[in-house]
Amino acid sequence: MKVKYELISIYRAERYSPNSVERDKAIMDAVCEKLSTRYNIYKTREEDIETEGMPLMQRLPDAHLPHSSAPLLVLSMARSRKALDILTQMEGEGARVINRPQPVLNATRSVIDRMMRENDFPCAPLHGDHGWWIKRGDETAQEKGDVRFAANEKERDIITEEFRKRGITDIVTTAHVDGDLVKFYGVAGTAFFHTTYPTDGGFSKFGDERRNGTSRHTSFDIAALHSDASRLAQLTGIEVYGGDCIVRSDGSYAIIDFNDWPSFSVCRHDAAEAIATIAE
Numbered sequence: 373m374k375v376k377y378e379l380i381s382i383y384r385a386e387r388y389s390p391n392s393v394e395r396d397k398a399i400m401d402a403v404c405e406k407l408s409t410r411y412n413i414y415k416t417r418e419e420d421i422e423t424e425g426m427p428l429m430q431r432l433p434d435a436h437l438p439h440s441s442a443p444l445l446v447l448s449m450a451r452s453r454k455a456l457d458i459l460t461q462m463e464g465e466g467a468r469v470i471n472r473p474q475p476v477l478n479a480t481r482s483v484i485d486r487m488m489r490e491n492d493f494p495c496a497p498l499h500g501d502h503g504w505w506i507k508r509g510d511e512t513a514q515e516k517g518d519v520r521f522a523a524n525e526k527e528r529d530i531i532t533e534e535f536r537k538r539g540i541t542d543i544v545t546t547a548h549v550d551g552d553l554v555k556f557y558g559v560a561g562t563a564f565f566h567t568t569y570p571t572d573g574g575f576s577k578f579g580d581e582r583r584n585g586t587s588r589h590t591s592f593d594i595a596a597l598h599s600d601a602s603r604l605a606q607l608t609g610i611e612v613y614g615g616d617c618i619v620r621s622d623g624s625y626a627i628i629d630f631n632d633w634p635s636f637s638v639c640r641h642d643a644a645e646a647i648a649t650i651a652e
Contacts, residue, residue, distance in 0.1 A: 377445065379404070379411035379651075380429065382459075384449035384633075385418035390515060395635035396449060402644035403447060407651060411445065418450040426458050443468045445651060449633045451476060451512065470651060475609030476632050482509030484630050485544050487607055493600055496618070496626045500547030504528045505628075508535065509542035512631055521548070521583055549618040549626045552587040557636055557643060558601050560611040564646035565598045566639040584618065592619045597627075604630055612647055 381404050389396045404413050420428055444467040448459055459473035488495040496505070506528060508518045517538075522528035528545065535543050557566045569587040597617060604627070605613050614634030617627045636643035 376412045377410060379407060379413045379445045379447065381413060381415050382421065382446065382448040382450050382455070383415065383417045385422070385452060385455075388418075388451045388512060392635055395637045399633075399636045399640055399643060400447065400449060402640050403647045403651070406644050406648035410652065418452060418455050421450065421455045421458060422452055425454075426461065429458060429462060446470070447647075447651065448473070448476075451632070453477065468651075470647070471610050471612050471632050479608045479610055479630075479632065480510050480542070481507055481512070481629075482542050482544050484604075484608065485509070485546070488604065488627060488630075491603075491607065493604065494617075494624065494626050496546035496549050496628050498546060500549070502550055503548040505546050505548060506531045506535065507544045507546075508540045509544040510540065546628070548583070549620065549628065551584065551618040551620040551625075552590050553584045554587075554592075554597075554617050554619055554625070555614065555638075556597060556601055556617065557614045557634060557639055558598065558605065559643065559646035559650060560602065560605040560613070561650050562646040564642060565594075565601070566636075566642065567594060567597070568638045588621075590619050590621055590623060592623045592625055597625060600627065601630075611650060 381400050383400055384396050386393050404415070407413070416428065444462070446459060446462065446467050446469040448455075448469055448471060450456055450459065450473075456473040456477045459469050463469050463473060485495070503524070504522045506520045506522060520531045522531050532543060532545070552569060553571055555568050555570055558564060569589065571584065571587050601613070601615060605611065608630070610632045612633045613630065614636070615627060615630040617625045619625045
């Protein structure tokens with residue numbers, strides 16, 4: 373009888389999936405389906421890990437690999453410090469975790485913004501003539517108010533002060549970039565890379581994509597974007613990633629967002645194949 377290995381899949385807490393709970397669930401389900409012939413799969417939620425802690429994780433795989441030297445595999449969409457701290461402990465005990473917990477914990481918006489500037493990535497300028505974006509820098513957006521557009525300096529200063537009143541002092545402010553908004557998706561260590569234009573009728577979490585208007589589909593160097601995204605994935609240590617960029621009218625682009633394990637809703641099948649590849 374062929375031995376099956378053990379896999380724990382962790383579904384993202386709903387507060388980290390604004391308007392995207394089912395989409396985030398669907399990509400994890402798709403990856404688990406790809407791996408179901410090789411693994412015994414135990415599913416849990418980030419909220420349950422936050423509530424019950426390590427005892428929950430220890431009892432999920434009943435046998436916990438008594439018959440195999442293969443490491444426990446954990447597929448994680450978690451973002452909370454408590455869950456990531458527990459996963460760090462499990463990783464230290466030999467578990468293979470995708471995405472790795474410390475890179476996710478460290479890769480806040482402000483850290484990634486600084487990392488891109490220090491390593492000469494094409495990113496949004498700090499000054500411009502078309503308004504500003506003010507974003508919380510300590511975590512990914514959990515509500516519409518975490519990412520705000522300001523048309524002028526007065527609005528920018530008012531919004532910045534509103535963030536501070538909410539207790540958010542880690543703030544990223546960049547100039548608005550005119551052009552086509554392009555979303556990209558990748559899995560490090562594979563050939564998979566997908567781009568899409570959300571303003572062509574795709575899903576929007578908060579509607580901010582409309583700020584750039586209808587896409588003109590300006591030609592740009594997708595291979596260069598893939599190279600930049602792969603390099604950023606390597607620098608951050610995030611294997612399963614997504615992000616946004618703006619393609620200007622001259623074909624140059626600026627990366628404006630980079631995050632861990634997106635929903636891949638427009639390319640779920642191919643993304644699940646790629647994630648399963650690095651998990652095996």
